[in-house]
Amino acid sequence: MLFGTTVLVVLFFILLLIAYLWTLNSRYSYFKSRGIPGPPPQFFFGHVRSLWSAESISRQWEKWTRQYGSIYGLFEGTRPIYVVSDVEFLHEVFVKQFACFHSRHLPFTARLKSRNLINLFGANGDHWRRQRHVINPTFSTTKLKLTSPIVNECIDALMNKLQEKENQEFDIYTLYKRLTMDVICHSAFGIDTDMQNDIDNPFIVKTAYFFAVHPERIFLVKLSYLMPWLTPILTLFVHSIIALFNGLRYLAPSFMNQFEEIPGMWIINQVKQVIEARVIKIKSEANNKQRRIDLLQLMLDAVTSNEIKDKNDENLMSKRFHQDEVASNVFFFMIAGFETTSTTLASCSYILATRFDIQTKLQTEIDELYAEHNGELDYDRINNMTYMDLFIREVLRMFPIALQAVSRECNTETIVGNYKIEKGDVIQPDILTLHYDPQLWGPDDPYLFVPERHLTRRHPMAFMAFGQGPRNCVGIRFALMELKLCLARLLHQYSILPGKQIEQGFIRREILVIQPDAVYIKLEKRC
């Protein structure tokens, strides 16, 4: 009797296993049945092992595009990923059918926290729409004009540091990182840091951690990709660990000190403290009209303690924030604004140091602006620099940074072109192929640096350095203001010359973003 039951149980599990393996295998016919090419998948893993071991994920996508064309298929475990460099297909996904593709494809760990702690980058659907509604006006022209003096103050500190470096070879990228962290701390965080002199400041050290570790290398994330049905259990497991740690906070405070040094924990705790201090200040200065205007203040102005219900209808939508949502967004601004903007400045400096003709043209435009306005640069004036704009766009075309951030997950089954896309499928643009496509960027060779090519109207999907569509980078104008102010002031005072190690330093590697190791230059004072 016992033997018979055991045989039945074993048989049941064998059948279950066979059914599971058969389902897995049949998922791999997804692209074949649609006539979409792609590299052969590895059973159970799909293509993730090749991507996890690739030196650069974006360059691996580009390599496969050369082999399989502008729309091809990969599998993350068994989840279909469309890798696309077909601009019409991308236009459908990012713009025309945005309602079916409003989510970004992220590891489950990005959406672990309670709803009020999910930021704009991780939020989906109506939750995302409400947050975007509140944050968009924070980056409006009027508000940016108010924050530009704060940015200028941080550039003052950079200029003082540069004075010490005149005529010596040094890595300017390090100083740019300190500048962009100062800017984000002053303007989004409301604290007056001095990163140029306080070089071991924990904000820089802890934030850099986010770009050094790819979340997809975390064991639990890998597991969730390979066995998506495990995700609810993994989520529960991580929540339990967090709850355990929170309990230990009271029972073993000395152990907790180490836990609170974990970068994410540390930064979010700092953010919360700054917000609490600001809220107290606002209350005590209720009648003070001279309040500090920064991104933090602008977001706090939208805070409510009432219950918020997310609604699809814009008229019914509450345009308010929870205080915790302000904290999680400020936290994300630090991560998003720091490495991206400093890396753009680093690539700009590399081009300027190696292309003196381009530098001279830019300096001519800057000098004219200074002469016209007696050396006073503000938001409106820097925005009128045509060549500066073309220059920055060309830098970001050739050296895009945050390529993996631009993805969309299908929320509702739909048809794009000739293909039926199912809920959960991922669309991943191959931005390197798009940015170097001669059909999109000719007649000048896309491998040459030619700012003027941006004078010609191009397909909107040809340039994706800031993403595209309603969910593109919300900080574009803020980033451009910072980049233009910094470059204008730097090039008005100095010429940038290449250091001996400029080429060795400018080796661009990708973990989460693509960035060079260093940019070695010399500064020569202009007469």
Ligand code: HEM
């Ligand atoms: C040169 C600098 C920057 C670059 C190259 C850059 C690039 C990007 C890219 C590629 C995305 C994804 C867009 C998409 O999926 O379509 C993004 C999203 C985002 N960026 Fe930036 N970014 C920069 C600066 C900033 C700054 C300064 C901030 C804020 C202070 C910021 C905040 C954000 C936020 C909040 C999102 C998520 C938007 C959403 O999901 O609605 N970025 N950025």
